[in-house]
Amino acid sequence: MHILLTNDDGVFAPGLRAIRKELSRLGKVTVVAPMQEQSGVGHSITILDPLIVKQVDEEDGSTLGYAIEGSPADCVKLAVLELMDRPPDLIVSGINSGANAGINVLYSGTVAAAIEGAFFKITSIALSLELAEHFDYPRAARHAARIIERILANKPAPGSLFNVNMPAHSRGEPKGVRVVPMAVGRHGETFERRKDPRGRTYYWLTYAPPYHLEGPATDVSSLAEGFITVTPLHFDLTRHDRIGEVSTWDWNGPK
Amino acid sequence: MHILLTNDDGVFAPGLRAIRKELSRLGKVTVVAPMQEQSGVGHSITILDPLIVKQVDEEDGSTLGYAIEGSPADCVKLAVLELMDRPPDLIVSGINSGANAGINVLYSGTVAAAIEGAFFKITSIALSLELAEHFDYPRAARHAARIIERILANKPAPGSLFNVNMPAHSRGEPKGVRVVPMAVGRHGETFERRKDPRGRTYYWLTYAPPYHLEGPATDVSSLAEGFITVTPLHFDLTRHDRIGEVSTWDWNGPK
Numbered sequence: 150m151h152i153l154l155t156n157d158d159g160v161f162a163p164g165l166r167a168i169r170k171e172l173s174r175l176g177k178v179t180v181v182a183p184m185q186e187q188s189g190v191g192h193s194i195t196i197l198d199p200l201i202v203k204q205v206d207e208e209d210g211s212t213l214g215y216a217i218e219g220s221p222a223d224c225v226k227l228a229v230l231e232l233m234d235r236p237p238d239l240i241v242s243g244i245n246s247g248a249n250a251g252i253n254v255l256y257s258g259t260v261a262a263a264i265e266g267a268f269f270k271i272t273s274i275a276l277s278l279e280l281a282e283h284f285d286y287p288r289a290a291r292h293a294a295r296i297i298e299r300i301l302a303n304k305p306a307p308g309s310l311f312n313v314n315m316p317a318h319s320r321g322e323p324k325g326v327r328v329v330p331m332a333v334g335r336h337g338e339t340f341e342r343r344k345d346p347r348g349r350t351y352y353w354l355t356y357a358p359p360y361h362l363e364g365p366a367t368d369v370s371s372l373a374e375g376f377i378t379v380t381p382l383h384f385d386l387t388r389h390d391r392i393g394e395v396s397t398w399d400w401n402g403p404k
Numbered sequence: 405m406h407i408l409l410t411n412d413d414g415v416f417a418p419g420l421r422a423i424r425k426e427l428s429r430l431g432k433v434t435v436v437a438p439m440q441e442q443s444g445v446g447h448s449i450t451i452l453d454p455l456i457v458k459q460v461d462e463e464d465g466s467t468l469g470y471a472i473e474g475s476p477a478d479c480v481k482l483a484v485l486e487l488m489d490r491p492p493d494l495i496v497s498g499i500n501s502g503a504n505a506g507i508n509v510l511y512s513g514t515v516a517a518a519i520e521g522a523f524f525k526i527t528s529i530a531l532s533l534e535l536a537e538h539f540d541y542p543r544a545a546r547h548a549a550r551i552i553e554r555i556l557a558n559k560p561a562p563g564s565l566f567n568v569n570m571p572a573h574s575r576g577e578p579k580g581v582r583v584v585p586m587a588v589g590r591h592g593e594t595f596e597r598r599k600d601p602r603g604r605t606y607y608w609l610t611y612a613p614p615y616h617l618e619g620p621a622t623d624v625s626s627l628a629e630g631f632i633t634v635t636p637l638h639f640d641l642t643r644h645d646r647i648g649e650v651s652t653w654d655w656n657g658p659k
Contacts, residue, residue: 191447191477192510199598199606222446222511227607231595252523254641255447256477261510268507268590296655303653310643326655330642335523340486343454351454352482379655381646386509387585388565391636398558400551400581400634 150176153237153266155224157187157245157258160205160216164244167286168276171294172241175301179237180205180214181228183258187220188247192261195219200227221262229269240266241297243276244289248314250277250368250378251332260312264384270308274300279372281317289315292323292377299326300379310382314368320375327376332367405431408492408521410479412442412500412513415460415471419499422541423531426549427496430556434492435460435469436483438513442475443502447516450474455482476517484524495521496552498531499544503569505532505623505633506587515567519639525563529555534627536572544570547578547632555634565637569623575630582631587622 152172156165160182172178184203201218215232217224221242229236242262249257259275266273274297278289296313305311312331316323338357345351362370368378407427411420415437427433439458456473470487472479476497484491497517504512514530521528529552533544551568560566567586571578593612600606617625623633 186452189449189451191445191449191516193446193448194444194511194609196444196609197441199608200595201604201606226609227595231597231607252639255516255519255639256449260641261446264510270590299653299655303650312641328647328651328653328655330644330647331640333640335525340455340482342486349456351456352486353454354449354451354481379650381643381650382641383643384507384510384641385586385588386515386567386637386639388636388638389585392583392585395558395634395636396583398554398583400554400583 150238152176152178153225153228153233153240154178154180155182155221155228155240155242155262157183157190157221157262159183159186160214162246164246164278164284164286167290168241168244168293171290175294175298176238179228179233181224181232182214182216183221183224184216184218187258189256190220190258191256192222192264193220194222194226202227202232221258222265225262225265236269236271240271240273241276242273244286244293245277246284247280248277248372249275249312250314250372252335254312254331263310263312267308267310267384272305272307272309274311274313276313278315279317281319283318285318288318296326296377296379310384312380312382314372314378316372316375316377323377324375325377326379327366327371328379329366329368329371331380332369405493407431407433408480408483408488408495409433409435410437410476410483410495410497410517412438412445412476412517414438414441415469417501418541419501419533419539422545423496423499423548426545430549430552431493434483434488436479436487437469437471438476438479439471439473442513444511445475445513446511447477447519448475449477449481457482457487476513477520480517480520491524491526495526495528496531497528499541499548500532501539502535503532503627504530504567505569505627507590509567509586518565518567522563522565522639527560527562527564529566529568531568533570534572536574538573540573543573551581551632551634565639567635567637569627569633571627571630571632578632579630580632581634582621582626583634584621584623584626586635587624
């Protein structure tokens, strides 16, 4: 099996290194990841600039992979179309430092890389570890590898897409695995308004803790309870249930 | 009615000016848009940098709106939470220079701004004009305003989300309005490999023309036929139809 590994924290991120070690037990791993941290880039792609590619070596002279001056989605596109001999059998994105649950999924470069993989009809898995003072990536990588093995054992259709979140080390041993939908409520995030030394107003986006913990189980609530969450995703944003009704609207009607 | 107008081509883009003129017939328009062009930024948000806000004035001294050193999604978030007295009744994003149809919807900053609006449960409409040598924004804005009026006349639930694409001027008068799903196939885009004067390899993403024009009507095929397309969108990426089956997988099973 040939695995493409990418992330949005950059090619040198410890989360990528930890999962790479585990994945190398499952097959050949090719790393193609952004040169710099790309948090919050969502599904951005580079259209107006050229993509610079650098080969990255380990201290011992062996090849770590490729670093791209671009987004996680750029990495997947370039890896599949140009850098790899043939398309990979599996794409793994992560392990991200911080959960990608709820509507954060839409902001996530980690998940966007997996979605880009699904565009190519390659099974793709996004991995994220809940924010904490201390990230135990080796532990998260062991859990993630086990989840990936279970996914592969169930032979998902090519292009299947999964979003996996792992609870922080501080929550203790995970309570188990829950297959849950993403939460769709808005965060409680706000902006902090400040003045710079020249009197200009600027804003910082604040961090919002987990929210919407009541109601049916979601990725956000289950993660807060200490479960590993698995969410099968798709990328068809059409509201198919609305097409029929909206079609009947009088589009050429009077003003 | 108070309308928030944003885009991803920047506060000075002609597409924004054209639709602003039309929208001002429907209500009070507040412009909050990126300072610079943000094409391909997808649903990126600014987490690690402060957001600088500048008030932008017209030549005659009247206020055009606010320019943000950030993404379209940043603009909506900041407008709703900080810059406007109360949340707007409607959010319009565009008119983008270039269609946002098919899986391009996922890459689109224009659509991301509308999705961000839907997070706030505000009805949001993304507007895009197909790529052409000559963009006739005033004409597109007249068509778009008519579509917006029809949407509002049908009193959609708050937070409803619509993606509207308009055919290029060169295709003649639009053949009508079609309510269609987004195409989910991959583009035929590739990379062009080049060497810089120092011998480094770099890649340009190529432009791919419309594709997947056979089969059931989609936004991509209908636009290519010369129709204005309207696609009701959502942002729940969960594959709800897969939750049940994936739940039955033996997550704690043997390796």
